[in-house]
Amino acid sequence: MNAKFPVFIVGAQRSGTTLLRLLLNSHSMIAIPEEARFLMPLLEQDKLLHGFQGEDLHNLVNYLRTSQEFQLWNYDNSTFLKELEQLKQISLVDFIGKLYSSYALSESKQYWADKSLFFRRIDILANMFPQGSFINIVRDGRDVFDSWRKMDTDKDCAPAAALDWRLKLSLIERAFSRLPTNRTLTIRFEDLLIDPESVAKLICTFLGLKYEESMLSFHENSNRYVGEHHSKLIFKPIDSSNQFKWRNNLTHLEKIAFDLVAGKQLDQYNYGRSGEKCSLVDRISTLSRLINGGVGRAREILRDATERRRALQSGSATSSIKIGTRPSERQ
Numbered sequence: 001m002n003a004k005f006p007v008f009i010v011g012a013q014r015s016g017t018t019l020l021r022l023l024l025n026s027h028s029m030i031a032i033p034e035e036a037r038f039l040m041p042l043l044e045q046d047k048l049l050h051g052f053q054g055e056d057l058h059n060l061v062n063y064l065r066t067s068q069e070f071q072l073w074n075y076d077n078s079t080f081l082k083e084l085e086q087l088k089q090i091s092l093v094d095f096i097g098k099l100y101s102s103y104a105l106s107e108s109k110q111y112w113a114d115k116s117l118f119f120r121r122i123d124i125l126a127n128m129f130p131q132g133s134f135i136n137i138v139r140d141g142r143d144v145f146d147s148w149r150k151m152d153t154d155k156d157c158a159p160a161a162a163l164d165w166r167l168k169l170s171l172i173e174r175a176f177s178r179l180p181t182n183r184t185l186t187i188r189f190e191d192l193l194i195d196p197e198s199v200a201k202l203i204c205t206f207l208g209l210k211y212e213e214s215m216l217s218f219h220e221n222s223n224r225y226v227g228e229h230h231s232k233l234i235f236k237p238i239d240s241s242n243q244f245k246w247r248n249n250l251t252h253l254e255k256i257a258f259d260l261v262a263g264k265q266l267d268q269y270n271y272g273r274s275g276e277k278c279s280l281v282d283r284i285s286t287l288s289r290l291i292n293g294g295v296g297r298a299r300e301i302l303r304d305a306t307e308r309r310r311a312l313q314s315g316s317a318t319s320s321i322k323i324g325t326r327p328s329e330r331q
Helices: 017-025 037-042 045-050 054-066 078-086 092-106 122-128 141-151 158-177 189-194 196-207 213-224 252-268 280-314
Strands: 007-010 111-114 133-138 184-188
Touching: 007 017, 007 122, 017 111, 017 133, 017 189, 017 196, 017 213, 037 054, 037 092, 037 280, 045 092, 045 122, 054 078, 054 280, 078 092, 092 111, 092 122, 122 133, 122 158, 133 158, 133 189, 133 196, 141 158, 141 252, 158 252, 158 280, 184 189, 184 196, 189 196, 196 213, 252 280
Parallel strands: 007 111, 007 133, 133 184
Antiparallel strands: none
């Protein structure tokens, strides 16, 4: 069986993507760095067609040098940047391949993978790497919301969070429907919690690799690969009780919001709806909060994309985008 690399982990934020990343990263052949959100403005059709040369290439090098997000990869990138700087031109495919390969080399791993949630770029990535594959990890949207707002108090609007979760699942499903079934795999976060060994073996079989028991001991080295801005649970063994917290933590209106906005998706992934009684007042309240929260979320996404695009064009660092903490220094 041929290995299906690179592999891209996709999913909504707070769906267990970091857990899956660390699990796979603990395999002796797979290296997965921190999120590469700094690559978002690069994954465009015009960049795929024309690549980088001249001033664009110069700005790309400076953009990477000043990127705090790139520094979260926590490896010596000087050789890669020096080699990139000496080139006259480079295609997007070669750039991405060399970038991740330099990280895999620093880890003495054969394959590289990514966990940057490029759910809007699956089609482009699938064309760039025809031998690659995609793993979608799905978590109950209500637990996604409960987890996300604990990490970011700006994400405390349940209707907007339900819509966000619904749209991201739809984008991934639509992209997956256009790919051969042997290039995509969808797993549930809850199944990974309940039986991590079986799910890890399933993933390894899908990727064409042998399962390694060390994968379940990922937490022993988590501090080398993630900063403390992540959930503290990621530094501990997998805990099957880390699910269904929404039942106690969400209010009546928050549960109804998910039933109304994302009920179809809750049913589709066998999570089920809350069963809360919904009055006309509840519906009106949900709609009002959805409009206000949805507009705010759309502005945030647009602002983030605009800043990254401008930073790339000028070869400078992003200034207002939130950056996580760097992992512990390598031993």
